[in-house]
C-alpha cells in the first residue's frame with residue numbers, strides 16, 4: 001500500500017489499531033510532508049520495530065522515473081514515471097528563475113478525447129489514487145529541496161480530467177494543503193477541466209480557494225464539439241451556467257483556456273462571439289497558440305492573429321492574456337503529454 005493514500009486522521013486510526021501512541025502518527029506525517037523523507041530508514045524518531053512494520057506494509061515512493069527530457073532553454077522538464085501496474089504518467093516542471101510550477105496528472109490517459117490532445121488520443125487507462133497524485137508533488141519537492149527551492153504553484157493540468165477523478169484529486173489537494181504537513185496554499189493550486197457542469201457546481205458548493213480553469217476553446221457548440229467531444233453531452237451554455245453558479249457561490253474569478261488553432265477558433269468573430277457569452281461573468285481568458293501533436297493536423301495560430309484575438313476580447317471588456325508556449329521541443333506543452341519520451 002501507498003502511505004500517501006492516507007491522511008493524518010487515517011494514520012491516527014492506524015496508530016491506534018497498531019497499539020502505538022497517537023503522536024507517532026504525527027511523526028510519520030511530519031516525516032513525509034515536512035522532512036520529505038523518501039525511505040522508512042530516514043524516520044529515525046520512530047522505534048525500529050515500528051519502522052520495520054511500516055516498511056513491510058507501506059511504500060513511500062511508488063513512482064519510478066523512466067525518462068526525463070529537458071527543453072533546450074533548460075526551463076521545462078518532463079518526467080515520465082512508471083506506476084506499480086506498469087502504466088505510465090508524466091509530470092512537467094516549469095522554472096521561472098526561483099519559481100517552479102508543477103503540472104501534475106490526475107489519471108493515466110484520459111476519457112475526454114479532445115482531438116488536439118495527445119493524452120486524449122491515447123484513451124483512458126485508469127484514475128490515479130490520491131496518493132499517486134500526492135507522490136508526484138513530493139518527488140519534485142525532494143528534488144527541489146536539494147537546491148533550496150520548493151514548488152511555488154501546482155496545476156492539475158497534466159494527463160487526465162481531474163473532475164472525472166474528483167474525489168481522489170480533492171483528497172490529494174487537501175493532503176498537500178494540510179497546515180501540519182506540506183502546507184501548500186490552496187490558492188496556489190489550479191485545476192483545469194473540460195467543464196463537467198455537475199462537478200463545477202460541487203466544487204462551487206465546497207467553496208474551495210483553489211483556482212479553476214475551464215477549457216473553453218470555442219464560442220459555438222459546433223466548433224467546440226469538433227474539438228472536445230464531451231461538448232455534445234455538455235454544451236457551452238450548460239457549462240457557463242455552472243460557471244455563473246461558481247462565481248456567485250465563491251466570488252472567485254474563473255479562467256477560460258483557449259488553445260488558438262489557425263482558422264478554427266482564432267478569428268475575430270470567435271472572439272466577439274465568446275465575449276457576448278462571457279459578458280458579466282467574473283473571468284479571464286488565457287489564450288495560448290496550440291501545441292502540436294502528431295494525431296491532430298491543426299496548426300498554431302500566428303502571433304499576430306493571437307494578439308488580434310486578445311484585442312477583440314479586451315475591446316468587449318473581457319480580460320485576456322496570450323501565454324507563451326513552453327516545452328514544445330520536448331512535447332511537454334499543454335495537450336502534448338502521452339508518454340512517448
Ligand code: SF4
Pocket residue numbers: 110111112113114117118119120121158159160161193194335
Ligand atoms: S485536454 Fe485534458 S481533458 Fe482533454 S483529452 Fe487532454 S487531458 Fe483529457
